[in-house]
Amino acid sequence: MALKIGQGDLRNIHRHAEEAYPEECAGALVGMDVGEVKIVVDVWRAENTHEEERSRRFLIRPEQVREFEERARERDMDVLGFYHSHPDHPAEPSEYDREHAWPYYSYVIASVTQEGVKDVKSWVLRDDRSGYEQEELVR
Amino acid sequence: MPKVKIPTPLRQYAGGNAEVEVSGSTAGEALRDLTERHPELRNHLYTGDGKLRSFVNVYKGDEDIRYLDGQETEISEGDELSIIPSIAGGES
Numbered sequence: 126m127a128l129k130i131g132q133g134d135l136r137n138i139h140r141h142a143e144e145a146y147p148e149e150c151a152g153a154l155v156g157m158d159v160g161e162v163k164i165v166v167d168v169w170r171a172e173n174t175h176e177e178e179r180s181r182r183f184l185i186r187p188e189q190v191r192e193f194e195e196r197a198r199e200r201d202m203d204v205l206g207f208y209h210s211h212p213d214h215p216a217e218p219s220e221y222d223r224e225h226a227w228p229y230y231s232y233v234i235a236s237v238t239q240e241g242v243k244d245v246k247s248w249v250l251r252d253d254r255s256g257y258e259q260e261e262l263v264r
Numbered sequence: 265m266p267k268v269k270i271p272t273p274l275r276q277y278a279g280g281n282a283e284v285e286v287s288g289s290t291a292g293e294a295l296r297d298l299t300e301r302h303p304e305l306r307n308h309l310y311t312g313d314g315k316l317r318s319f320v321n322v323y324k325g326d327e328d329i330r331y332l333d334g335q336e337t338e339i340s341e342g343d344e345l346s347i348i349p350s351i352a353g354g355e356s
């Protein structure tokens with residue numbers, strides 16, 4: 126699988142990560158799954174509702190996930206995955222990420238510092254939850 | 265029979281279905297029946313010691329069963345349960 130994402134959507138993820146810094150940001154990747162590639166058509170910001178430690182944790186509540194899914198379906202699209210930022214950490218999934226991950230979804234991680242976004246990578250959880258496969262990002 | 269709505273990321277483990285008919289008179293029984301029909305779902309819904317994973321939310325209509333009677337929440341014929349993800353993560 127690969128994830129196709131345009132410059133405009135990537136730029137929106139960068140901007141969100143930079144605005145939220147030093148806290149983590151998160152949002153949904155919305156578009157079409159056409160088999161070998163997921164095509165992102167839009168990215169939607171979510172509220173980071175984690176109660177504390179938002180510089181190293183994020184949470185998107187089920188009510189908001191449901192709302193994203195309904196909004197996507199109204200537009201004949203699907204929620205393909207989610208993005209979040211790692212302030213001052215690499216764009217690699219953490220053990221905490223793995224424990225909380227869903228299969229199928231693309232997890233785009235943006236590494237951000239005070240100077241801006243340094244790196245963006247996409248990851249998909251393995252079937253047996255043992256780890257991730259990195260997913261090709263097609264611009 | 266009551267139905268369980270399956271979210272996109274789990275459909276591949278439920279025979280590609282968006283909705284599965286199950287038997288049971290409580291949410292817990294319905295979920296148990298679901299994982300007996302589709303055993304591959306188990307590891308994604310439950311932890312090793314059999315607890316529902318923290319990011320797996322089960323709704324009866326518009327209400328999270330955690331705020332009803334949890335696994336004991338009663339369900340009847342026409343009821344629909346939905347499995348709804350919360351998305352969590354972070355660094356280290």
Ligand SMILES: [Zn+2]
Pocket residue numbers: 209210211217218219222234353354355
């Ligand atoms: Zn993370």
